[in-house]
Amino acid sequence: ARRGYHEKVLDHYSRPRNVGSMDKKDVDVGTGLVGAPACGDVMKLQIRVDPETNKISEVKFKTFGCGSAIASSSYLTELVRGMSLDDAGQVKNTEIAKELCLPPVKLHCSMLAEDAIKSAISDYYTKNPKVKATDLAGTAAQMPSATPEAATA
Numbered sequence: 001a002r003r004g005y006h007e008k009v010l011d012h013y014s015r016p017r018n019v020g021s022m023d024k025k026d027v028d029v030g031t032g033l034v035g036a037p038a039c040g041d042v043m044k045l046q047i048r049v050d051p052e053t054n055k056i057s058e059v060k061f062k063t064f065g066c067g068s069a070i071a072s073s074s075y076l077t078e079l080v081r082g083m084s085l086d087d088a089g090q091v092k093n094t095e096i097a098k099e100l101c102l103p104p105v106k107l108h109c110s111m112l113a114e115d116a117i118k119s120a121i122s123d124y125y126t127k128n129p130k131v132k133a134t135d136l137a138g139t140a141a142q143m144p145s146a147t148p149e150a151a152t153a
């Protein structure tokens with residue numbers, strides 16, 4: 001007998017979260033469009049970033065692909081909403097695959113989601129070149145070891 005999809009995949013597949021799209025011309029929107037060479041499936045993922053906090057306030061996706069790819073992108077939208085760009089850029093496909101219990105043959109479907117969020121973030125940085133510098137400076141300033149006082153204490 002053929003093994004079916006895991007129930008978590010079916011849940012996201014039958015009720016995908018955050019399907020849709022945003023205006024890619026909006027300056028606070030980053031768009032990622034990626035394809036899986038193995039199967040030809042395509043995923044578009046968009047993030048809207050709050051310029052005050054540098055966190056993702058809204059996520060939308062459209063996936064032309066298999067059930068696992070749709071479930072991976074649906075789950076990803078829930079995962080990264082509210083995250084900082086830095087944290088969202090660290091999301092690994094293995095994390096998605098584990099949550100959805102994807103079999104090895106479906107790992108590339110979750111890879112599509114990882115590629116898509118990375119691509120959306122990089123598009124956002126391309127449109128907002130000043131954001132990254134500010135963001136990194138802020139991060140360094142918050143690290144205690146970066147201050148001479150802490151280093152010599």
Ligand code: FES
Nearest residue numbers: 039041066069109
């Ligand atoms: Fe290609 Fe799932 S079979 S993305």
